[in-house]
Amino acid sequence: KNQVEQSPQSLIILEGKNCTLQCNYTVSPFSNLRWYKQDTGRGPVSLTIMTFSENTKSNGRYTATLDADTKQSSLHITASQLSDSASYICVVRDNNAGNMLTFGGGTRLMVKP
Amino acid sequence: GAGVSQTPSNKVTEKGKYVELRCDPISGHTALYWYRQSLGQGPEFLIYFQGTGAADDSGLPNDRFFAVRPEGSVSTLKIQRTERGDSAVYLCASSPQVGGELFFGEGSRLTVL
Numbered sequence: 001k002n003q004v005e006q007s008p009q010s011l012i013i014l015e016g017k018n019c020t021l022q023c024n025y026t027v028s029p030f031s032n033l034r035w036y037k038q039d040t041g042r043g044p045v046s047l048t049i050m051t052f053s054e055n056t057k058s059n060g061r062y063t064a065t066l067d068a069d070t071k072q073s074s075l076h077i078t079a080s081q082l083s084d085s086a087s088y089i090c091v092v093r094d095n096n097a098g099n100m101l102t103f104g105g106g107t108r109l110m111v112k113p
Numbered sequence: 114g115a116g117v118s119q120t121p122s123n124k125v126t127e128k129g130k131y132v133e134l135r136c137d138p139i140s141g142h143t144a145l146y147w148y149r150q151s152l153g154q155g156p157e158f159l160i161y162f163q164g165t166g167a168a169d170d171s172g173l174p175n176d177r178f179f180a181v182r183p184e185g186s187v188s189t190l191k192i193q194r195t196e197r198g199d200s201a202v203y204l205c206a207s208s209p210q211v212g213g214e215l216f217f218g219e220g221s222r223l224t225v226l
């Protein structure tokens with residue numbers, strides 16, 4: 001069964017600090033992996049997409065990495081801001097006919113002043 | 114419209130009642146997805162449409178749940194004989210094509226008393 005596990009479940013950091021969120025998956029065959037940011041009470045918004053051949057991709061202060069061999073991804077947030085407080089969800093798409101998505105449970109990040 | 118629109122944003126109902134949740138996708142998007150999200154969890158797949166037809170409804174939890182998309186645009190998620198366990202945020206997402214990026218609505222928060 002396809003699974004996506006994220007860690008930590010929750011995280012509190014001080015404004016200005018960096019943090020790294022982890023995503024491990026067992027989805028096969030792999031198509032792509034997206035990180036979404038979900039503000040409280042809002043729908044998820046895509047931050048980055050990683051395909052099999054990509055190791056690193058940046059979007060402003062967000063940098064995602066992918067190791068397709070170990071089936072791990074990380075999302076690194078640099079110089080955190082209060083507005084980074086949100087849930088970050090890792091979503092992996094398979095490459096079967098249905099192109100199904102498997103969602104992780106998310107990491108709830110709180111940035112404190 | 115500019116984004117995915119969901120109505121109502123909040124719905125409070127009594128156990129046993131019938132509920133309809135509406136999703137208006139981004140114009141031209143052929144794929145439409147329904148997810149359910151409980152507090153502190155990632156979105157859980159319910160059903161997705163390609164055009165007017167339900168391409169995969171394997172996530173619907175039981176026969177109290179039903180969704181339609183009669184003209185290939187607006188979709189309605191219907192829940193009969195609501196139970197307290199149905200309380201959650203119901204997210205709708207649309208995509209230009211199957212396998213493309215999902216654009217989420219703000220969700221409909223359902224509370225069953």
